[in-house]
Every structure is written in structure tokens, then in C-alpha cells.
Amino acid sequence: MKGNDSISTLYEHGTLASLMAGNMAGTIALGDLLKHGSTGIGTFDGLDGEVIILDGEVYQAVSSGQVNHVTNMQAKMPFASVHQPADLQKLTINDANFALLNGDFVGQHELKNVFAALRLKGEFNHVKVRIAPKQEEPYPSLLEVAQGQPTFVCDHVQGTIIGYYAPAIFGSVTAAGWHLHFISDDREFAGHLLEFNAAKLTGDLQVFDTLEQHLPVADEAFRKGEVDMATLRDSIAKSEGNAD
């Protein structure tokens, strides 16, 4: 598959390590983020929900389960990833679920050491998502938030998976492996993807040669934040892990 790899950039603002340290205040305006890509995922100020960005349209699933169409370009985000779709490798996947994505798919496409974007559309037999509830200052750690997040299930739903694969060595910076969000075609069901299965999905894969990692260097909390390296990877795995 490598012959078709696009040479392109994944833009990421903020790090999971900083969220883990409790820096959940927004540090980039949505309008500034969208200059770097039309498609992606993220969360809003205070870890307020799960964000899905498709073709420049921004959706936010909040912890009640409601999905908002966000048009306020001043809204701030502490952590988000976007890219410009280009040179896509077209995909058709049968009997799709996380076990397949985590296993054979990564091997076949030689993803383990690269960043890649995945977009899959179709009818899902079953989808389970979680949605981060908005936090107030003083912020807890991401791990504390992750332990009390509402989950939602939807069966027989048309929708789209969008998100990224990151190499294990970047697992302190972003979520290693797959970090995927889901949104239904009717834009009424969305969140951070925990489980799914579908008989047939179509979509595309984009391998990046560059990670453009942007850090909020002017943010006092970011500069002073204490990252506990000893527990970081374990905490991220517990907070961001997907079920197989």
C-alpha cells in the first residue's frame, strides 16, 4: 500500500499529557484550528464533549447525548487534530470492528510507525460511544474524568467514523493506536468510539509523513504543568482506550 501513501500533514494542537495534568482550558480558537484542516476530532474548553469535524462542519456531542452544530469560530479547544484530506487510499471493509482495525488492518497497511487518518461510512449494526462531561476549574485529571463518563449505544445507524492512528512512541503526546469518533448521518448521535460493528463500510485512509505538533506556549498552565511520566502512559490508556 505504501506506493499510494500521500505525503501530507496531520496538525495537532495540545497534548494528552497536558490534559492528563488537568490543563483543560481551551488554548486554540476553532477558527484558527480550521486553517490547518477541514476534517478531524477534538474537544472544547473544559473537556466539553466530543468534537467531529467533517468537511469544515463542526459537531459537538455533549454529555447529555445531544449533538450541537458549532458555528462559533471563537470557541476554544485544549486538544484537537485536523488534516486536509488528500491522495486518499479508498477502502472497503467487511465485518468491521475494533479487533479488525487494531489487528489485521494495521498490519496490512503498515501503520504501526506512522500517523494516518481513517474515515469510514456505512450502516452500523451497533455503535457504543462515550462523551466527556464539561469540567469546571479547578480541573481534575483526565483520568478522573474518564472514570465517570456517560456512554451511549445506538443500533442500526447510518454514520461515519473519523479519526487517527498514531505510533506507540507518540503515546505520551496523543492517543497511541486508533483514536476515533463517530457521528450519525442524521447528526443526532455522536461521541468517542468505544465499540462498533458493521457488515460493510467504505471510506479512505491517508498516511501522513508529517506531524505538525502545536503547543500553547503562551499559556501559563501549560508552561507550568507537571506531567507524571511514571503514570502517564497507563493513565492515557485507561482514559483513551478503546474496547476490542
Next chain:
Amino acid sequence: MKGNDSISTLYEHGTLASLMAGNMAGTIALGDLLKHGSTGIGTFDGLDGEVIILDGEVYQAVSSGQVNHVTNMQAKMPFASVHQPADLQKLTINDANFALLNGDFVGQHELKNVFAALRLKGEFNHVKVRIAPKQEEPYPSLLEVAQGQPTFVCDHVQGTIIGYYAPAIFGSVTAAGWHLHFISDDREFAGHLLEFNAAKLTGDLQVFDTLEQHLPVADEAFRKGEVDMATLRDSIAKSEGNAD
């Protein structure tokens, strides 16, 4: 110091994790690297020496201790970092050594969560460097190479320190903390800095808001490389560590 932070980019090609896995073949041409910055550090194909790039001039210290002025823009590098100096914070440091840089300096400039470039010039009382010897295929791991590297000492020498600070969470990707090289003003003594002390150095600090991490996604060895996450950080610390 944050009010003076420049908003700029550190460009890095390759990762320490990939070197650690034994992928030491060059994957970017020097000429391509220099498009991203005039100043930096790195190594050549086969881990051949320690590279110092100052104002577009490229020097390579090889393991005999000799320093070459490199003008072959086709020469390939497996790992290198460069930047374009801009909006520099001017520095004067008295009684400079690694203990100072690792301690008070990082605290005063709030560097622990950011990438930064450091350039310091002056008369050094003492400098100790190491120089990686060129490896042949099949390549060993970086750790094996690091255990048998020649070191060189020079006292009372005029020269320049150039290199980078990286946050701990990027310690699987690049060298966490300081990764500094040294070159004498007469361009006859250079290498990876292990020890130094100087009564007074002057120079500049540049804080980056962006890491542009470029990966050799078309390189088969990179795509297939096996990274041992369990031992990676420890191996990098042993290979890249600086003496205090």
C-alpha cells in the same frame, strides 16, 4: 521570559526510536533538510558522526576526531533537527555547565514542556564530546553503538554549543531534555556534548510553538521497524544521556 517567546518551528526528520531499532540508513538528503532551517544538529548515513549546522554551513565530526566541512547536498541523514533562528532571547551565562542548564536554566525559562533551541558562544575551560562511529549493515541498535563510542576532551577552547531542549513526553521521539553538540571556532574539534564548563558564555534561546516531525514513511525499514516500548526510554537515556 514568556513574553519574548518566538512563535516558530523546530523541524525534525526521523526519530530516536527508529535509530534505536537499528534504522541507521539515511532517509533525508542534506539539501532537503536545509530547506527547513539553517541551524541544527544530526548524524549522517550509518550514524556517521556528529553533525553541527551553523548559518547553513555543515560540519561533521567523525569518530577519528577529525571535523569535515560537508558540501555534498546529496548526503543522507537518518536523524536531524534544524530551525530558522528568529526572535531570539539574548543570553549571558556565567559559570556555565550542564548542571546549570539542566537545573536553574530550565526553571527560569519555563522550558520543561516546550521545545527550544540554545546557542552559546565563548571560551570554554573544558569540553568533553563523544562521536558516533559509522556503522555498517546489518545495523546494531543505537544502544550497542553508544556503549563503544570514542570520547574526546579539549581544554581552553573557543567554540559554540548548538542544540535543543525537548519535553519529557517526547522522550521516545527525540532526546528529552538537552541534546547539544559543540564545535570549536577553528572547526577542528566537535561532537556530541558530554561535559563542559565556561566562566562566561553569550548566546540566545528560541522557544518553538511547533514541532514539525517528519517521518520517512516511504522507507521500508522505518515502516517495518520494531520498537521495544518497554526498554525504549531507558535505552535512549543510556545512549543520549549527558553528564551533569
